[in-house]
Amino acid sequence: RVVRRGDYAPPAWLVPDLALHFTLDPARTIVRATLKVERNGAHDLPLLLDGDGLELLALRVDGAAVDPVFAGEQLSIALAGDAHEIETEVALAPERNTQLMGLYASGGLLCTQCEAEGFRRITWFPDRPDILTRYRVRLEADKARYPILLSNGDPVASGDLAGGRHFAEWHDPFPKPSYLFALVAGDLVANRTGFVTRSGREVSLAIWVRAPDLAKTDHALHALETAMRWDEQVYGREYDLDVFNIVAVDDFNFGAMENKGLNIFNSRYILADPDTATDYDYDAVAAVVAHEYFHNWSGNRVTCRDWFQLSLKEGFTVLRDQQFSADQGSPAVKRIEDVRSLRAAQFPEDAGPLAHPVRPDEYQEISNFYTATIYNKGAEVIRMMHTMLGAERFRQGADLYFDRHDGTAATVEDFVRAMEDASGADLAQFRLWYSQAGTPRVQALLSHEPGDGRARLSLRQSVPPTPGQPVKQPMALPLRIKLFGAETAAPLAAEQLVELRDETAEIVFEGVSERPVLSINRGFSAPVIVDANRPAADLAFLSAHDDDPFARYEAIQQLMLDTLVLGVTQGRADHGAVIAAVRATLRDRALDAAFIAEAVLLPSESFIGDQMAMVDPEAIHRVREALRRDLAQSLAADWRAAYEGAHANRFEYSPAAKGARRLRTVSLGYVMASGAPDAPEIAFAQFEAADNMTDRQGALTALVNSDADCREAALDIFYHRYSDNALVLDKWFSTQALATRDGTLDRVIELAQHRDFTLANPNRARALVGAFSVNQRAFHTAGGGGYAFVADQLIALDKLNPQTAAKLVPALGRWRRFDAERAQAMRGALERILAVPGISRDMFEQVSKSLE
Ligand code: ARG
Ligand code: ZN
Numbered sequence: 001r002v003v004r005r006g007d008y009a010p011p012a013w014l015v016p017d018l019a020l021h022f023t024l025d026p027a028r029t030i031v032r033a034t035l036k037v038e039r040n041g042a043h044d045l046p047l048l049l050d051g052d053g054l055e056l057l058a059l060r061v062d063g064a065a066v067d068p069v070f071a072g073e074q075l076s077i078a079l080a081g082d083a084h085e086i087e088t089e090v091a092l093a094p095e096r097n098t099q100l101m102g103l104y105a106s107g108g109l110l111c112t113q114c115e116a117e118g119f120r121r122i123t124w125f126p127d128r129p130d131i132l133t134r135y136r137v138r139l140e141a142d143k144a145r146y147p148i149l150l151s152n153g154d155p156v157a158s159g160d161l162a163g164g165r166h167f168a169e170w171h172d173p174f175p176k177p178s179y180l181f182a183l184v185a186g187d188l189v190a191n192r193t194g195f196v197t198r199s200g201r202e203v204s205l206a207i208w209v210r211a212p213d214l215a216k217t218d219h220a221l222h223a224l225e226t227a228m229r230w231d232e233q234v235y236g237r238e239y240d241l242d243v244f245n246i247v248a249v250d251d252f253n254f255g256a257m258e259n260k261g262l263n264i265f266n267s268r269y270i271l272a273d274p275d276t277a278t279d280y281d282y283d284a285v286a287a288v289v290a291h292e293y294f295h296n297w298s299g300n301r302v303t304c305r306d307w308f309q310l311s312l313k314e315g316f317t318v319l320r321d322q323q324f325s326a327d328q329g330s331p332a333v334k335r336i337e338d339v340r341s342l343r344a345a346q347f348p349e350d351a352g353p354l355a356h357p358v359r360p361d362e363y364q365e366i367s368n369f370y371t372a373t374i375y376n377k378g379a380e381v382i383r384m385m386h387t388m389l390g391a392e393r394f395r396q397g398a399d400l401y402f403d404r405h406d407g408t409a410a411t412v413e414d415f416v417r418a419m420e421d422a423s424g425a426d427l428a429q430f431r432l433w434y435s436q437a438g439t440p441r442v443q444a445l446l447s448h449e450p451g452d453g454r455a456r457l458s459l460r461q462s463v464p465p466t467p468g469q470p471v472k473q474p475m476a477l478p479l480r481i482k483l484f485g486a487e488t489a490a491p492l493a494a495e496q497l498v499e500l501r502d503e504t505a506e507i508v509f510e511g512v513s514e515r516p517v518l519s520i521n522r523g524f525s526a527p528v529i530v531d532a533n534r535p536a537a538d539l540a541f542l543s544a545h546d547d548d549p550f551a552r553y554e555a556i557q558q559l560m561l562d563t564l565v566l567g568v569t570q571g572r573a574d575h576g577a578v579i580a581a582v583r584a585t586l587r588d589r590a591l592d593a594a595f596i597a598e599a600v601l602l603p604s605e606s607f608i609g610d611q612m613a614m615v616d617p618e619a620i621h622r623v624r625e626a627l628r629r630d631l632a633q634s635l636a637a638d639w640r641a642a643y644e645g646a647h648a649n650r651f652e653y654s655p656a657a658k659g660a661r662r663l664r665t666v667s668l669g670y671v672m673a674s675g676a677p678d679a680p681e682i683a684f685a686q687f688e689a690a691d692n693m694t695d696r697q698g699a700l701t702a703l704v705n706s707d708a709d710c711r712e713a714a715l716d717i718f719y720h721r722y723s724d725n726a727l728v729l730d731k732w733f734s735t736q737a738l739a740t741r742d743g744t745l746d747r748v749i750e751l752a753q754h755r756d757f758t759l760a761n762p763n764r765a766r767a768l769v770g771a772f773s774v775n776q777r778a779f780h781t782a783g784g785g786g787y788a789f790v791a792d793q794l795i796a797l798d799k800l801n802p803q804t805a806a807k808l809v810p811a812l813g814r815w816r817r818f819d820a821e822r823a824q825a826m827r828g829a830l831e832r833i834l835a836v837p838g839i840s841r842d843m844f845e846q847v848s849k850s851l852e
Helices: 211-216 218-235 279-294 307-328 331-350 372-389 391-405 412-423 429-435 536-545 549-570 576-587 593-600 605-610 617-634 636-645 655-673 679-689 693-704 711-721 726-737 744-751 762-773 785-800 802-806 812-817 820-834 841-851
Strands: 013-023 029-039 047-050 055-061 074-077 083-092 102-106 109-113 133-142 148-151 154-161 165-176 183-186 189-196 202-209 243-249 262-266 302-304 408-410 441-449 454-462 477-485 496-500 504-509 516-520 529-531
Touching (some): 047 083, 109 243, 133 148, 183 262, 189 211, 202 211, 202 218, 211 218, 218 243, 218 279, 218 307, 243 279, 279 693, 302 391, 307 331, 331 549, 331 605, 372 391, 372 412, 372 429, 372 477, 391 408, 412 429, 441 477, 441 516, 454 477, 496 504, 516 536, 536 576, 549 593, 549 605, 549 617, 576 636, 593 655, 605 617, 617 636, 655 679, 655 693, 679 711, 693 711, 711 726, 726 744, 726 762, 762 785, 762 802, 785 820, 785 841, 802 841, 812 841
Parallel strands (some): 013 133, 202 243, 243 262, 302 408, 441 529
Antiparallel strands (some): 013 029, 029 083, 047 074, 055 083, 109 183, 133 165, 148 183, 189 202, 477 496, 477 516
16 A cells, blocks of 8 residues: 555545543443534545444444445445434454554553554544544543543543443543544543643643652653743743643653643653653653643644645654753754754665655655654754744744644645745745755865955755655755854854755855855754865864854864774774864863763764765774774873763752763763773762762763673662663663673673563663664674564564564665675565565565665
8 A cells, every 4th residue: 555645635524523432441442433424525425434453333324223334444434415423333452452553551551542543443433634523532431440531622521430430521622633532541640730821721730640650740740831831932822721631651652642632651751850860861851741732733733634744743843842942951952962863863764765755755654754854854944944034034934824724734835835925935946855855965165265365165965866766956955154264263254144056056255364164054054964075174173163062063073073984994093183172172161061072972883884885883883992992091181070070969950960960971981981990980989879860871881881890780780779660671771782892782682581671562672672773883793693683573573563663674774885795684684574474564664665
């Protein structure tokens, strides 16, 4: 099955109202649905309902029983009049639902996940996002086992029933697509607070968890209030119901879900306390809470017409959560982190067999399109509009978009048009960002003629071919550019925003009397790869003098990358420039610790690999370790000083304290890399004395990556200390799976047999298999054992949870970039997966495209 964007047709029948009645039971839940349907336009098409894995018990049209007629997977109902009432009754088995789509059981709860196509696993329904329906829901369940019964919207009634059962009724006044339906039943407690919206609506906020987790919900609740206020102030968006509920569940396929008024979260994005969550986890909790809340407007009030428009809500909402996080701490460090993850996840996707446009043209299984391209590149595309239009006109465009499309299912085109109409900008060429896949490359060459005081910057862009798109047109690229004088270190002119539109362009700068140094794509204004071929001296200069913090970070990272790539390709080991730049950065008192920590970290092994046509994982590891050791030893006293200087007396979650801990962990890594005899003791002492998980896991990671005698002891202590905390055990697994030392493959194979390992829990599966598959050196261990291991796990996981399995395929899909022996073994692993009888649609699409 291939679904094509061009085949979109409006629905033949609408469903303005739906009543759902659940008799909840983990073994056998009965769902009765009453759909009011209305003919949409003049036609004589039947009503088509989607269903997946449902046991149909009854079907009635206008009160009369009818025999079901199936058209493929759909139920087809011929109707004579323009308005009818359809009733269905189905049975489901939530406790046997290992896919975690539809209604399922998790840790004693019953909960749902419907996006993208899970609602059809609950009841027969036209399960497409352009059907907007008012829901009335009645839940009935055993009161002792499921004392709390939640659904979307506002609670309207509840009470006791015979036989120890009870009920609750919920009405959602906002018509919504079926993917936003949710229910939760369970023994839950709430952390509550009130929120008064700008226009005076009193909203009761609650985060629901199991009783032992209640103490870990303050951070998430605080983040929710902060996000609600921020959306009022920055986007003028207010909340619109009397209650806002969040529930944390342990078994969840991804991060979280924005169901109207009832967000459901992977518990890893809710639960946080200093002993169990790192600063990274705290930040992620706040970002995901904000993200899901922001969907209430960008996603729920204005939803998507079809799933090809997914980035309409996801790209925009990611941008909004990035802007929110930037406003809570250091915008520069946030930008560095966002670009780092774009380069780690999205650039490789754009360069590989699964490359697709931000608005795809076709899919086999929509679950496979919840990608870094849709989310993160989608956010970059909207960020570029923000850059080109400016904050004020961008806000006017967003207002117009929300006004025009409130209560409807919209398209990417609607969004761009609102931006154009509000600002007067012409975004015709810019739209190519939505249709052309692949990361554009920009070559930049700066020349200077001292005589006439002129500098010329020539730019040339190209967009690489991607599957199904052999030829590309030039894109509209906003590049923030500035020149600095090499002698004075002063800016030679104000920053310019250059919009490159043609394949080539030349920009002339006048009055350039000293040799200019080019700072380009400042702030990462366009998500492109810039080849500026700047010599090491210029990069070192920029790393010290650029006035854009992101550009400073870029300069030092590019210097490191150039050094590492030369080391791998030509065996050169000239580390002087990197050492000098790192020394200067470490000693610069004007810089904050968080920035320093990001800047002095070497590019990851896989990012180094991404720069090369042919990846040699062992050589990359060797060359990177050599530079790390050299940096560690040459700057030994600086690392010690940075380590000691970043010591805090008591845990505090603030930007300054986070930055200090980050620098402490990074410095500890270098202290360890120096090979100093006392280094393991320092790490072990930090590991034991830590009053927070950031310091403890930082020390554990340093030990696990080393050959220190105490590494196994530290792992044991960590395991026993946290053996009853699933989220921390995930760290125990992933820290070992990510270890860059020898023997990781064997350890990972062993860990897959550990009594705490299970593929049934997505977090655990990702912690071991997912983490291992991005550990470039270990995954590509000579002999192909890493590929075979991952293939075995994916084959087993596909039988339980196809969505989660399919997400882990891309590591194997990088085979073109490796030597013949590895490539063949990787292909062999993919072919073995493809040959398994009963392979899921999710896996089939990912694996077959990866082999093409
Ligand atoms: N809409 C959710 C979010 O990003 C994620 C849903 C993911 N669904 C999926 N089938 N992968 O906030
Ligand atoms: Zn989202």
